[in-house]
Amino acid sequence: MAKYIGCDLGGTNIKGAIVDSEKGIVYGVRSIPTLAHEGHKAVIDRIAAFFKSMIADSGFDASEILGAGIGLPGAIDSRTGVSVFMTNLPDHWIKVPVADMVREKTGIPTFLLNDVNAITWGELRVGAGRGCDSAVCFALGTGIGGGVVINGDLVLGRTGVAGELGHMIVEPHGNRCNCGGYGCLETYASGPAIRSAAIKAIAHGGTTILGGLVDYDLNKIEAKVVTEAALKGDQIAIDIYRNAGYYLGIAASNMIMALEPERVIITGGVAAAGNLLLDPIRKTVQERVHVTPLDGITIVPGELGDNAGVIGNSMWAEKCLAEQKAPDFNTK
Amino acid sequence: MAKYIGCDLGGTNIKGAIVDSEKGIVYGVRSIPTLAHEGHKAVIDRIAAFFKSMIADSGFDASEILGAGIGLPGAIDSRTGVSVFMTNLPDHWIKVPVADMVREKTGIPTFLLNDVNAITWGELRVGAGRGCDSAVCFALGTGIGGGVVINGDLVLGRTGVAGELGHMIVEPHGNRCNCGGYGCLETYASGPAIRSAAIKAIAHGGTTILGGLVDYDLNKIEAKVVTEAALKGDQIAIDIYRNAGYYLGIAASNMIMALEPERVIITGGVAAAGNLLLDPIRKTVQERVHVTPLDGITIVPGELGDNAGVIGNSMWAEKCLAEQKAPDFNTK
Numbered sequence: 023m024a025k026y027i028g029c030d031l032g033g034t035n036i037k038g039a040i041v042d043s044e045k046g047i048v049y050g051v052r053s054i055p056t057l058a059h060e061g062h063k064a065v066i067d068r069i070a071a072f073f074k075s076m077i078a079d080s081g082f083d084a085s086e087i088l089g090a091g092i093g094l095p096g097a098i099d100s101r102t103g104v105s106v107f108m109t110n111l112p113d114h115w116i117k118v119p120v121a122d123m124v125r126e127k128t129g130i131p132t133f134l135l136n137d138v139n140a141i142t143w144g145e146l147r148v149g150a151g152r153g154c155d156s157a158v159c160f161a162l163g164t165g166i167g168g169g170v171v172i173n174g175d176l177v178l179g180r181t182g183v184a185g186e187l188g189h190m191i192v193e194p195h196g197n198r199c200n201c202g203g204y205g206c207l208e209t210y211a212s213g214p215a216i217r218s219a220a221i222k223a224i225a226h227g228g229t230t231i232l233g234g235l236v237d238y239d240l241n242k243i244e245a246k247v248v249t250e251a252a253l254k255g256d257q258i259a260i261d262i263y264r265n266a267g268y269y270l271g272i273a274a275s276n277m278i279m280a281l282e283p284e285r286v287i288i289t290g291g292v293a294a295a296g297n298l299l300l301d302p303i304r305k306t307v308q309e310r311v312h313v314t315p316l317d318g319i320t321i322v323p324g325e326l327g328d329n330a331g332v333i334g335n336s337m338w339a340e341k342c343l344a345e346q347k348a349p350d351f352n353t354k
Numbered sequence: 355m356a357k358y359i360g361c362d363l364g365g366t367n368i369k370g371a372i373v374d375s376e377k378g379i380v381y382g383v384r385s386i387p388t389l390a391h392e393g394h395k396a397v398i399d400r401i402a403a404f405f406k407s408m409i410a411d412s413g414f415d416a417s418e419i420l421g422a423g424i425g426l427p428g429a430i431d432s433r434t435g436v437s438v439f440m441t442n443l444p445d446h447w448i449k450v451p452v453a454d455m456v457r458e459k460t461g462i463p464t465f466l467l468n469d470v471n472a473i474t475w476g477e478l479r480v481g482a483g484r485g486c487d488s489a490v491c492f493a494l495g496t497g498i499g500g501g502v503v504i505n506g507d508l509v510l511g512r513t514g515v516a517g518e519l520g521h522m523i524v525e526p527h528g529n530r531c532n533c534g535g536y537g538c539l540e541t542y543a544s545g546p547a548i549r550s551a552a553i554k555a556i557a558h559g560g561t562t563i564l565g566g567l568v569d570y571d572l573n574k575i576e577a578k579v580v581t582e583a584a585l586k587g588d589q590i591a592i593d594i595y596r597n598a599g600y601y602l603g604i605a606a607s608n609m610i611m612a613l614e615p616e617r618v619i620i621t622g623g624v625a626a627a628g629n630l631l632l633d634p635i636r637k638t639v640q641e642r643v644h645v646t647p648l649d650g651i652t653i654v655p656g657e658l659g660d661n662a663g664v665i666g667n668s669m670w671a672e673k674c675l676a677e678q679k680a681p682d683f684n685t686k
Binding site: 156168170172173175177178179180181182183184185186187189190191192193194201202203204272275276277279280281282283284309310311312313314315318319 | 488500502504505507509510511512513514515516517518519521522523524525526533534535536604607608609611612613614615616641642643644645646647650651
């Protein structure tokens, strides 16, 4: 009976699934194009139609779907279900009452979450953080997002944008970041940072197989290629991950000393490098944290992969309904 | 009716007061010597006797005192009321059931907190953070401690040692720290860091009045002297606080982006420098934080001064009793 829709809105695709939270079953994740250039009204219409067709195709009765959670790629106010600002969507979705609009069109109580907070919540509930009361999650992709769980609850922040772990300053006089700052973690450990380090190494004539792996078409260099080279023993590729892991370790050390969480979760595309990245993170934390007991804090990869967001959003809807956390739009 | 004892155990003195949490009255803070070299049993006896004499002298009936909170200078498990490790007390108080022992001797339900968490809790409840649901507090003294409040609750951490903000790494290749690490905030903004920067400036022959203020007896240099010089326009003294504020600003920026708290509180002896320190903190946060809206986040000095710990501990006892958060030793 406890079925919820989880939905992840990306710049390119909208992903969704019906999730049975009691049985822990995700019923067929599917996706449709976002067509973000059509503007937020058209996209929200598409989300509502997507929900209806998911339910129709599932064979479940609409009344069995108790709620829906949508993860948005930007700042949202999860208490009111209103989007604040989506950096990478063309019309930025400024103050759009997304939750209300979807609910009006579908009849389903709908809740919002930032996309990386949704990943964190999914991992906490049924992934790498299950059973934990506190966790910090780094999601490494084109950018770096994050999420923090304290006392079993997501830390949303004053306006709902807590968890910007990619912009923590790990090198005060370091690389310029897209955000306008310097030395942000994102400039050392995101996909583009890995790619850029690899291209520099090739351009500088380093002894590496990286160039050969892409027939010297540097446009084809990405984190995956660096992983391939590192697994073949390429020292420059290994060092690229070691450097990224070092700075992730500095950021993780700071979060561990500030919050003493039970678990640090590393997920997202770049985390596919596995121990190439995790080992230097763990080494740095061991070397840098002296005031906090580390024996009970584990640094682990995410377990839910690409579906973490969809699962997390469905479970956020469940939680919001259970706690009636969002009376503003839930009692309408 | 709602009266609690707040007690702050330091290496040199034990401070305490009876606090009426409803009326917001602190009845006469007093202190006795700790005599820490006598060992934890003797000190706990002294605390129990101190509680009894405070009550006797107050004229209140013992039954009016509902509970007591004790702040300890080190790692404690506030859930069980057991001390874990006190770095600066001679016998380190390893696994001492302090709360139980005081309760047995006094009949008063007793609760423990780390001393800086107690300061944070006091400031949150009735000081610079009152009315806030979330805050980060930096307490600048001989070391730097801190506290974090999320969703109205202190973040205690997995084993109770969260809030080690003084050991957040603000300069990965920076100064060696007493903790064994490098580039910890404490090496840039604690009392000894201010003192050491001043002594270096004098020794290097900088154009400064710092030396003259202490008749060139460098043992007399402390943060207070640097403040005096800075207020007289001494550029080297101003720069010492600017540098400390810069690194505090880096640490504050990281906490703001991770947690988006409503307030950042700067307290402790070094914070007496006021805007000499606060202005560069605010400037750094403005320059470094681009992804989190800053207009609703204020960076303010603590308001409770030296009594923050005593007040915070009394209010922690009130909270624990209200929530019966510590059944292990509360139902005995």
